[in-house]
Amino acid sequence: xxxxxxxxxxxxxxxDWVTREEIIPAxxxxxxxxxxxxxxxxxxxxxxxxxxxxxxxxxxxxxxxxFDYVPQMIESANKNLKDKNLNIKFIVAxxxxxxxxxxxxxxxxxxxxxxxxxxxxxxxFYKALNEAYRIAKKDSIxxxxxxxxxxxTINIPLRILLNILRWLRNEPIPDNYLPWLKIxxxxxxxxxxxxxxxxxxxxxxxIIMQLEKIGFEVLEVKNASQINTDAKxxxxxxxxxxxx
Ligand SMILES: C[S@@+](CC[C@H](N)C(=O)[O-])C[C@H]1O[C@@H](n2cnc3c(N)ncnc32)[C@H](O)[C@@H]1O
Numbered sequence: 001x002x003x004x005x006x007x008x009x010x011x012x013x014x015x016d017w018v019t020r021e022e023i024i025p026a027x028x029x030x031x032x033x034x035x036x037x038x039x040x041x042x043x044x045x046x047x048x049x050x051x052x053x054x055x056x057x058x059x060x061x062x063x064x065x066x067f068d069y070v071p072q073m074i075e076s077a078n079k080n081l082k083d084k085n086l087n088i089k090f091i092v093a094x095x096x097x098x099x100x101x102x103x104x105x106x107x108x109x110x111x112x113x114x115x116x117x118x119x120x121x122x123x124x125f126y127k128a129l130n131e132a133y134r135i136a137k138k139d140s141i142x143x144x145x146x147x148x149x150x151x152x153t154i155n156i157p158l159r160i161l162l163n164i165l166r167w168l169r170n171e172p173i174p175d176n177y178l179p180w181l182k183i184x185x186x187x188x189x190x191x192x193x194x195x196x197x198x199x200x201x202x203x204x205x206x207i208i209m210q211l212e213k214i215g216f217e218v219l220e221v222k223n224a225s226q227i228n229t230d231a232k233x234x235x236x237x238x239x240x241x242x243x244x
Contacts, residue, residue: 004197005118009070012183018049018076025228026145027052027112030239034141035059040107043067043135045095046115050077050088056110057086065101067093095119095128101135109135109142114237117147117200122174125200126210133214136244142216148223148238149176149201165192176201204238216242 009017023031031052035042038060044053047066057064066088068074077090093100095116109132119125136142149155159175166173171194179196180188190196208218218240225235 003120004195005120005199006069008180008183008197009118010072014070014072014076016184017051018073018080020049020051021054023052023055026222026224026237026239027055029227030112030143030241031056031059031110034143034241035061035108037107038062041065041105041137042108042110043101043106044110044112045132046111046113046118047077047090048073048113050080050090052110052112053077053088053090054080054084054086056108057084057088061108062087064088065091065106067091067095069094095131096124097127098131098135103134104137105135107137107140109140111142111144114145114147114199116144117202118197119200120177120198122200126214129210130214133216133244138244140244141219142242142244144211144240144242145224146202146207146238146240147199148236149203151223151225151236151238154181155201161192169194173198176203202238207238207240211240211242216244218242 035056041063042056042061044066047053047068050066053064053066071092074090074092081088096119111132116125116128119128132142155178158178163175177198177200179191179198182188211218220241222239223235224237
């Protein structure tokens with residue numbers, strides 16, 4: 001596995017994600033709607049600086065595990081936790097291998113902010129979905145958000161251009177893997193270069209089919225723009241709520 005996204009999160013995006021605090025409307029919508037039993041055990045994948053875990057802790061949940069594969073994110077999350085009277089355990093772990101976490105353990109699984117779309121290998125992406133299913137209890141709720149393949153208009157010409165370049169370079173990369181358009185709010189000048197960190201854009205029907213194949217029951221699917229009508233910038237997000 002290339003791990004270029006992990007490098008990006010470590011070297012360039014760390015500060016941005018460990019200092020964020022605001023919860024966006026779509027997150028509020030799904031968390032408030034589905035996290036209803038405060039005695040439930042929660043896990044958050046790709047927690048960054050702990051922004052979403054803190055929000056859930058402040059709602060009254062007191063059994064929260066939160067993990068990230070970047071050790072510096074976990075270090076900062078622990079620092080951010082210091083003044084807060086919350087019971088959150090921050091752990092270094094990779095969503096593609098949750099062997100340190102028991103099967104049938106969690107009532108609520110939070111996979112928001114497209115965390116699984118930074119996995120640069122399709123097989124590992126599906127392994128991560130299987131891992132989420134394994135650690136989920138029966139009747140649990142899993143909140144996923146993914147990058148929505150059919151949402152961003154610019155993806156269409158970008159995909160065509162990349163397909164040509166990849167063909168010329170003999171790079172067998174599927175066209176739902178796209179480079180980052182912006183990094184730290186600045187245009188990615190290396191957009192068309194080789195060896196890019198790539199993000200995985202899911203097709204709605206395919207992801208539903210894959211989740212059902214794993215064993216999840218899909219309860220709700222919404223693009224961010226269906227929740228927050230002025231969420232133009234965020235309409236790339238596809239939210240999928242599942243139970244086991
Ligand atoms: C977009 S940031 C979101 C951070 C945090 N959830 C938030 O919303 O504030 C994605 C986070 O997922 C982490 N991440 C990406 N892929 C991961 C993986 N395979 N396993 C664990 N963490 C991962 C990154 O290090 C980063 O902190």
